[in-house]
Amino acid sequence: MLQEIVTELHPLRYKDLPFYGLPIKQTLETINMIMPKIPPSAYLWNTLEFLEPSALTQIRDHYQVPVFTVGPLHKIIPTPSSTSFLEEDTSCISWLDKQAPKSVLYVSLGSIANMDEKVSTEMACGLANSNQPFLWVVRPGSIKGFEWIEFLPEGLVSEMKARGLIVKWAPQKEVSHPQNPPAEYHRLGA
Structure with missing residues:
Protein backbone atom coordinates (compact mmCIF):
# COMPACT_ATOMS: atom_id res chain seq x y z
CA MET A 1 0.00 0.00 0.00
CA HIS A 74 18.02 29.08 1.47
CA LYS A 75 20.91 30.44 -0.63
CA ILE A 76 19.21 33.75 -1.50
CA ILE A 77 16.96 34.61 1.43
CA PRO A 78 18.74 36.36 4.27
CA THR A 79 17.81 34.74 7.55
CA PRO A 80 18.74 35.25 11.15
CA SER A 81 21.59 33.11 12.41
CA SER A 82 19.04 30.50 13.45
CA THR A 83 15.56 29.80 12.16
CA SER A 84 15.48 26.39 13.77
CA PHE A 85 12.89 25.31 16.28
CA LEU A 86 15.60 23.17 17.92
CA GLU A 87 18.75 24.40 19.60
CA GLU A 88 21.66 24.04 17.20
CA ASP A 89 24.76 22.23 18.40
CA THR A 90 27.50 24.54 17.15
CA SER A 91 30.25 22.31 18.57
CA CYS A 92 30.06 20.40 15.31
CA ILE A 93 31.66 23.36 13.49
CA SER A 94 34.86 23.19 15.52
CA TRP A 95 34.83 19.40 15.06
CA LEU A 96 34.42 19.87 11.27
CA ASP A 97 37.30 22.38 11.21
CA LYS A 98 39.59 19.62 12.53
CA GLN A 99 38.68 17.24 9.68
CA ALA A 100 40.40 17.04 6.30
CA PRO A 101 38.69 19.20 3.64
CA LYS A 102 35.81 17.47 1.85
CA SER A 103 36.19 14.31 3.93
CA VAL A 104 33.05 14.33 6.10
CA LEU A 105 29.74 12.66 5.29
CA TYR A 106 26.80 14.80 6.47
CA VAL A 107 23.65 12.78 7.16
CA SER A 108 20.44 14.42 8.35
CA LEU A 109 16.78 13.43 8.32
CA GLY A 110 15.73 17.07 8.38
CA SER A 111 12.87 18.52 10.36
CA ILE A 112 9.99 16.30 9.19
CA ALA A 113 11.12 12.77 8.35
CA ASN A 114 11.00 9.97 10.90
CA MET A 115 12.54 6.49 10.86
CA ASP A 116 12.08 3.29 12.74
CA GLU A 117 14.61 1.67 15.05
CA LYS A 118 15.71 -1.01 12.55
CA VAL A 119 16.46 1.43 9.72
CA SER A 120 18.23 3.81 12.10
CA THR A 121 20.38 0.99 13.49
CA GLU A 122 21.30 -0.06 9.94
CA MET A 123 22.22 3.54 9.14
CA ALA A 124 24.35 3.70 12.31
CA CYS A 125 26.15 0.47 11.35
CA GLY A 126 26.76 1.82 7.86
CA LEU A 127 28.26 5.01 9.22
CA ALA A 128 30.39 3.11 11.73
CA ASN A 129 31.71 0.84 8.96
CA SER A 130 32.15 3.58 6.36
CA ASN A 131 35.78 4.33 7.22
CA GLN A 132 34.77 7.94 6.69
CA PRO A 133 34.37 10.76 9.21
CA PHE A 134 30.70 11.72 9.49
CA LEU A 135 28.35 14.20 11.07
CA TRP A 136 25.01 12.51 11.81
CA VAL A 137 22.13 14.75 12.81
CA VAL A 138 19.43 12.80 14.67
CA ARG A 139 16.55 15.07 15.64
CA PRO A 140 15.08 14.18 19.05
CA GLY A 141 11.90 12.17 18.57
CA SER A 142 12.65 11.30 14.92
CA ILE A 143 13.15 7.61 15.74
CA LYS A 144 9.73 6.12 16.43
CA GLY A 145 9.35 5.15 20.07
CA PHE A 146 12.59 6.75 21.27
CA GLU A 147 13.70 10.13 22.51
CA TRP A 148 17.07 10.12 20.74
CA ILE A 149 19.70 7.39 20.11
CA GLU A 150 19.27 5.36 23.32
CA PHE A 151 18.14 2.33 21.26
CA LEU A 152 21.64 1.90 19.76
CA PRO A 153 23.91 -0.67 21.44
CA GLU A 154 26.54 1.04 23.62
CA GLY A 155 29.40 -0.64 21.71
CA LEU A 156 28.07 0.72 18.42
CA VAL A 157 27.77 4.23 19.84
CA SER A 158 31.37 4.09 21.09
CA GLU A 159 32.56 2.85 17.69
CA MET A 160 30.64 5.63 15.95
CA LYS A 161 32.01 8.34 18.24
CA ALA A 162 35.55 7.22 17.39
CA ARG A 163 34.91 8.07 13.73
CA GLY A 164 32.21 10.71 13.71
CA LEU A 165 29.97 13.07 15.58
CA ILE A 166 26.30 12.61 16.43
CA VAL A 167 24.31 15.75 17.26
CA LYS A 168 20.64 16.52 17.84
CA TRP A 169 20.55 19.49 15.48
CA ALA A 170 23.25 21.24 13.44
CA PRO A 171 23.55 24.77 12.07
CA GLN A 172 23.03 23.63 8.49
CA LYS A 173 24.14 26.85 6.80
CA GLU A 174 27.44 26.78 8.66
CA VAL A 175 27.93 23.05 8.06
CA SER A 176 27.56 23.51 4.31
CA HIS A 177 29.68 26.67 4.24
CA PRO A 178 32.38 26.68 1.51
CA GLN A 179 35.10 26.45 4.17
CA ASN A 180 33.46 23.31 5.60
CA PRO A 181 32.02 21.52 2.58
CA PRO A 182 31.18 17.92 3.44
CA ALA A 183 32.47 15.28 1.03
CA GLU A 184 28.91 14.17 0.47
CA TYR A 185 25.77 16.00 1.41
CA HIS A 186 23.07 13.44 2.15
CA ARG A 187 19.92 15.00 3.51
CA LEU A 188 17.14 12.50 3.89
CA GLY A 189 13.65 13.69 4.10
CA ALA A 190 12.58 17.32 4.19
Whole structure:
Protein backbone atom coordinates (compact mmCIF):
# COMPACT_ATOMS: atom_id res chain seq x y z
CA MET A 1 0.00 0.00 0.00
CA LEU A 2 2.80 2.45 0.85
CA GLN A 3 4.25 2.10 -2.67
CA GLU A 4 0.94 3.09 -4.31
CA ILE A 5 0.55 6.50 -5.95
CA VAL A 6 -1.65 9.00 -4.10
CA THR A 7 -4.22 9.82 -6.79
CA GLU A 8 -4.70 13.39 -5.58
CA LEU A 9 -0.94 14.01 -5.40
CA HIS A 10 0.52 12.19 -8.41
CA PRO A 11 3.47 11.31 -8.64
CA LEU A 12 3.82 11.01 -4.83
CA ARG A 13 3.41 7.63 -3.15
CA TYR A 14 1.87 7.17 0.28
CA LYS A 15 5.33 6.55 1.72
CA ASP A 16 6.48 9.96 0.39
CA LEU A 17 3.94 11.89 2.45
CA PRO A 18 5.12 13.82 5.51
CA PHE A 19 2.32 12.16 7.50
CA TYR A 20 3.98 8.74 7.30
CA GLY A 21 2.84 6.64 10.23
CA LEU A 22 -0.72 7.97 10.37
CA PRO A 23 -3.56 5.80 9.07
CA ILE A 24 -4.04 6.32 5.31
CA LYS A 25 -7.61 7.56 5.76
CA GLN A 26 -6.50 10.20 8.26
CA THR A 27 -3.61 11.21 5.99
CA LEU A 28 -5.95 11.73 3.02
CA GLU A 29 -8.38 13.74 5.17
CA THR A 30 -5.50 15.99 6.24
CA ILE A 31 -4.35 16.40 2.63
CA ASN A 32 -7.88 17.29 1.53
CA MET A 33 -7.99 20.00 4.20
CA ILE A 34 -4.77 21.62 2.99
CA MET A 35 -5.19 21.14 -0.76
CA PRO A 36 -6.66 24.15 -2.54
CA LYS A 37 -10.32 23.78 -3.53
CA ILE A 38 -9.79 26.04 -6.54
CA PRO A 39 -7.05 24.86 -8.90
CA PRO A 40 -3.99 27.10 -8.72
CA SER A 41 -2.81 29.05 -11.73
CA ALA A 42 0.81 28.00 -11.06
CA TYR A 43 3.08 26.27 -8.54
CA LEU A 44 6.36 27.47 -7.07
CA TRP A 45 8.68 24.60 -6.16
CA ASN A 46 11.78 24.93 -4.00
CA THR A 47 14.07 22.90 -6.24
CA LEU A 48 16.28 23.16 -9.31
CA GLU A 49 15.11 22.05 -12.74
CA PHE A 50 18.14 19.83 -13.33
CA LEU A 51 17.72 18.02 -10.00
CA GLU A 52 14.20 16.72 -10.60
CA PRO A 53 13.38 16.99 -14.32
CA SER A 54 11.20 13.87 -14.62
CA ALA A 55 9.18 14.63 -11.48
CA LEU A 56 8.64 18.23 -12.60
CA THR A 57 7.51 17.03 -16.05
CA GLN A 58 5.00 14.68 -14.44
CA ILE A 59 3.71 17.44 -12.17
CA ARG A 60 3.36 19.86 -15.10
CA ASP A 61 1.55 17.22 -17.17
CA HIS A 62 -0.77 16.30 -14.31
CA TYR A 63 -1.76 19.80 -13.16
CA GLN A 64 -1.59 21.51 -16.56
CA VAL A 65 -0.33 24.74 -15.01
CA PRO A 66 3.13 26.32 -15.00
CA VAL A 67 5.54 24.99 -12.39
CA PHE A 68 8.33 27.40 -11.55
CA THR A 69 11.50 26.18 -9.88
CA VAL A 70 12.76 28.75 -7.42
CA GLY A 71 15.36 26.88 -5.44
CA PRO A 72 17.39 26.65 -3.49
CA LEU A 73 15.71 29.42 -1.53
CA HIS A 74 18.02 29.08 1.47
CA LYS A 75 20.91 30.44 -0.63
CA ILE A 76 19.21 33.75 -1.50
CA ILE A 77 16.96 34.61 1.43
CA PRO A 78 18.74 36.36 4.27
CA THR A 79 17.81 34.74 7.55
CA PRO A 80 18.74 35.25 11.15
CA SER A 81 21.59 33.11 12.41
CA SER A 82 19.04 30.50 13.45
CA THR A 83 15.56 29.80 12.16
CA SER A 84 15.48 26.39 13.77
CA PHE A 85 12.89 25.31 16.28
CA LEU A 86 15.60 23.17 17.92
CA GLU A 87 18.75 24.40 19.60
CA GLU A 88 21.66 24.04 17.20
CA ASP A 89 24.76 22.23 18.40
CA THR A 90 27.50 24.54 17.15
CA SER A 91 30.25 22.31 18.57
CA CYS A 92 30.06 20.40 15.31
CA ILE A 93 31.66 23.36 13.49
CA SER A 94 34.86 23.19 15.52
CA TRP A 95 34.83 19.40 15.06
CA LEU A 96 34.42 19.87 11.27
CA ASP A 97 37.30 22.38 11.21
CA LYS A 98 39.59 19.62 12.53
CA GLN A 99 38.68 17.24 9.68
CA ALA A 100 40.40 17.04 6.30
CA PRO A 101 38.69 19.20 3.64
CA LYS A 102 35.81 17.47 1.85
CA SER A 103 36.19 14.31 3.93
CA VAL A 104 33.05 14.33 6.10
CA LEU A 105 29.74 12.66 5.29
CA TYR A 106 26.80 14.80 6.47
CA VAL A 107 23.65 12.78 7.16
CA SER A 108 20.44 14.42 8.35
CA LEU A 109 16.78 13.43 8.32
CA GLY A 110 15.73 17.07 8.38
CA SER A 111 12.87 18.52 10.36
CA ILE A 112 9.99 16.30 9.19
CA ALA A 113 11.12 12.77 8.35
CA ASN A 114 11.00 9.97 10.90
CA MET A 115 12.54 6.49 10.86
CA ASP A 116 12.08 3.29 12.74
CA GLU A 117 14.61 1.67 15.05
CA LYS A 118 15.71 -1.01 12.55
CA VAL A 119 16.46 1.43 9.72
CA SER A 120 18.23 3.81 12.10
CA THR A 121 20.38 0.99 13.49
CA GLU A 122 21.30 -0.06 9.94
CA MET A 123 22.22 3.54 9.14
CA ALA A 124 24.35 3.70 12.31
CA CYS A 125 26.15 0.47 11.35
CA GLY A 126 26.76 1.82 7.86
CA LEU A 127 28.26 5.01 9.22
CA ALA A 128 30.39 3.11 11.73
CA ASN A 129 31.71 0.84 8.96
CA SER A 130 32.15 3.58 6.36
CA ASN A 131 35.78 4.33 7.22
CA GLN A 132 34.77 7.94 6.69
CA PRO A 133 34.37 10.76 9.21
CA PHE A 134 30.70 11.72 9.49
CA LEU A 135 28.35 14.20 11.07
CA TRP A 136 25.01 12.51 11.81
CA VAL A 137 22.13 14.75 12.81
CA VAL A 138 19.43 12.80 14.67
CA ARG A 139 16.55 15.07 15.64
CA PRO A 140 15.08 14.18 19.05
CA GLY A 141 11.90 12.17 18.57
CA SER A 142 12.65 11.30 14.92
CA ILE A 143 13.15 7.61 15.74
CA LYS A 144 9.73 6.12 16.43
CA GLY A 145 9.35 5.15 20.07
CA PHE A 146 12.59 6.75 21.27
CA GLU A 147 13.70 10.13 22.51
CA TRP A 148 17.07 10.12 20.74
CA ILE A 149 19.70 7.39 20.11
CA GLU A 150 19.27 5.36 23.32
CA PHE A 151 18.14 2.33 21.26
CA LEU A 152 21.64 1.90 19.76
CA PRO A 153 23.91 -0.67 21.44
CA GLU A 154 26.54 1.04 23.62
CA GLY A 155 29.40 -0.64 21.71
CA LEU A 156 28.07 0.72 18.42
CA VAL A 157 27.77 4.23 19.84
CA SER A 158 31.37 4.09 21.09
CA GLU A 159 32.56 2.85 17.69
CA MET A 160 30.64 5.63 15.95
CA LYS A 161 32.01 8.34 18.24
CA ALA A 162 35.55 7.22 17.39
CA ARG A 163 34.91 8.07 13.73
CA GLY A 164 32.21 10.71 13.71
CA LEU A 165 29.97 13.07 15.58
CA ILE A 166 26.30 12.61 16.43
CA VAL A 167 24.31 15.75 17.26
CA LYS A 168 20.64 16.52 17.84
CA TRP A 169 20.55 19.49 15.48
CA ALA A 170 23.25 21.24 13.44
CA PRO A 171 23.55 24.77 12.07
CA GLN A 172 23.03 23.63 8.49
CA LYS A 173 24.14 26.85 6.80
CA GLU A 174 27.44 26.78 8.66
CA VAL A 175 27.93 23.05 8.06
CA SER A 176 27.56 23.51 4.31
CA HIS A 177 29.68 26.67 4.24
CA PRO A 178 32.38 26.68 1.51
CA GLN A 179 35.10 26.45 4.17
CA ASN A 180 33.46 23.31 5.60
CA PRO A 181 32.02 21.52 2.58
CA PRO A 182 31.18 17.92 3.44
CA ALA A 183 32.47 15.28 1.03
CA GLU A 184 28.91 14.17 0.47
CA TYR A 185 25.77 16.00 1.41
CA HIS A 186 23.07 13.44 2.15
CA ARG A 187 19.92 15.00 3.51
CA LEU A 188 17.14 12.50 3.89
CA GLY A 189 13.65 13.69 4.10
CA ALA A 190 12.58 17.32 4.19
